[in-house]
Amino acid sequence: MRILVTGGAGFIGSHVCDRLIADGHHVIAMDNFITGSRNNIAHLIGHPQFEFIECDIIESCWVQGPLDAVLNLASPASPVGYLDHPIETMLAGSHGTHNALELARRKGARFLQASTSEVYGDPLEHPQRESYWGNVNPIGVRSVYDEAKRFAEALTMAYHRKFGVATRIARIFNTYGPRMDIGDGRVVPNFVAQAVRNQPLTVYGDGSATRAFCYVSDLVDGLLRLLWSDEVMPVNIGSPHEMTILEFAQAVKAAAGPECASEIVFYQPRQERIADDPQRRQPDITRACTLLGWAPKVSLEEGLRKTIDYFRALVQQPA
Numbered sequence: 057m058r059i060l061v062t063g064g065a066g067f068i069g070s071h072v073c074d075r076l077i078a079d080g081h082h083v084i085a086m087d088n089f090i091t092g093s094r095n096n097i098a099h100l101i102g103h104p105q106f107e108f109i110e111c112d113i114i115e116s117c118w119v120q121g122p123l124d125a126v127l128n129l130a131s132p133a134s135p136v137g138y139l140d141h142p143i144e145t146m147l148a149g150s151h152g153t154h155n156a157l158e159l160a161r162r163k164g165a166r167f168l169q170a171s172t173s174e175v176y177g178d179p180l181e182h183p184q185r186e187s188y189w190g191n192v193n194p195i196g197v198r199s200v201y202d203e204a205k206r207f208a209e210a211l212t213m214a215y216h217r218k219f220g221v222a223t224r225i226a227r228i229f230n231t232y233g234p235r236m237d238i239g240d241g242r243v244v245p246n247f248v249a250q251a252v253r254n255q256p257l258t259v260y261g262d263g264s265a266t267r268a269f270c271y272v273s274d275l276v277d278g279l280l281r282l283l284w285s286d287e288v289m290p291v292n293i294g295s296p297h298e299m300t301i302l303e304f305a306q307a308v309k310a311a312a313g314p315e316c317a318s319e320i321v322f323y324q325p326r327q328e329r330i331a332d333d334p335q336r337r338q339p340d341i342t343r344a345c346t347l348l349g350w351a352p353k354v355s356l357e358e359g360l361r362k363t364i365d366y367f368r369a370l371v372q373q374p375a
Contacts (some may be wrong), residue, residue, distance in 0.1 A: 083105060145204050227292045271295075291347065
C-alpha cells in the first residue's frame with residue numbers, strides 16, 4: 057500500500073516508517089523538522105519504498121497520486137518541544153489535523169490520529185480507561201498540548217461521522233527507545249543521558265509519581281494493528297506496568313551496568329516545571345487486548361538496554 061506518515065522524522069514516526077517499509081508498503085514521510093530530526097530517517101533516504109516531503113502540515117498537507125492510509129503523528133510531544141513551540145503545537149492539532157483529514161477524505165484513505173494519554177490530564181480515575189473524560193486544566197502551561205490533542209480527537213470523530221472517513225484514534229502512553237531526543241526533557245532521555253555520562257540521576261520531588269513505559273516497537277505494533285482494524289473509538293496503547301519515578305531511576309541505573317557510577321538525587325524543580333504534571337499514569341489496555349489482540353512484549357530491562365546502547369553511542373559521537 058501507499059501510506060503517508062506525517063511527523064515521519066520524529067521519534068515514533070521514524071519507527072513507524074521503518075515498520076511499514078519492512079511490511080512491504082511504500083511510505084511517504086512528511087515533516088518540518090521543528091522537533092523531528094533528519095538523522096532519524098537518514099538510513100531511509102534513497103530506499104526505493106521511501107519518499108520524503110519537507111512540509112509543515114499546518115500550511116499544507118497534500119500528496120500526488122493514490123493513498124491507502126494517513127497516519128498523523130505531526131506534533132511536538134515533549135514538554136520542551138511544546139513549551140518552546142506552544143502556538144505551533146496548537147495549530148498542528150487543529151489546522152494540521154484538519155489538513156491531514158481532508159487529504160484522507162479526498163483520497164479515500166484510512167486515517168489514524170496519534171493522540172495521547174495527556175487527554176486525561178492529571179487523572180482522577182486510575183487506571184485510565186478510554187471512557188474517562190479527563191481532568192485537564194484548559195489554560196495551564198501544558199494545555200497547548202493536551203487541548204490540541206483533545207481537539208484533534210473531536211475533529212477526527214467529526215470527519216468520521218459527517219464524511220464516513222475510516223478514522224482511528226490511538227491514545228499513546230509513555231513510550232521510549234532509540235531516537236528519542238536527548239534533550240527533550242522527558243524522564244527517559246533525562247535519566248538515560250545522565251546514566252551514560254555518570255552524572256547524578258535527578259528525581260523531581262520525592263519520586264512517588266508514577267508512569268508506565270512502553271518500548272517503541274511494541275507501540276508501533278499497536279498503532280498498526282489499530283490502523284488495519286475496524287475500531288473507530290479511541291484505544292489506549294501503552295504498558296500497564298505502573299512504577300514510581302524512583303523505581304524507574306533505579307531500573308535505569310541497573311540497566312546501565314556496573315560502569316555506571318551515577319547516584320540518585322532528589323531535586324525540587326521550579327513550580328512551572330511541574331504545573332499540572334500528572335501524579336499517576338497507567339493505561340487500562342483491556343480494549344487493545346480484546347479488539348486488537350495486542351499487549352506489549354518487550355521487557356523494561358531489554359528495552360532499557362537497547363535505549364542505553366543508543367544513547368551511549370550518541371554521547372560518544374563528536375560534537
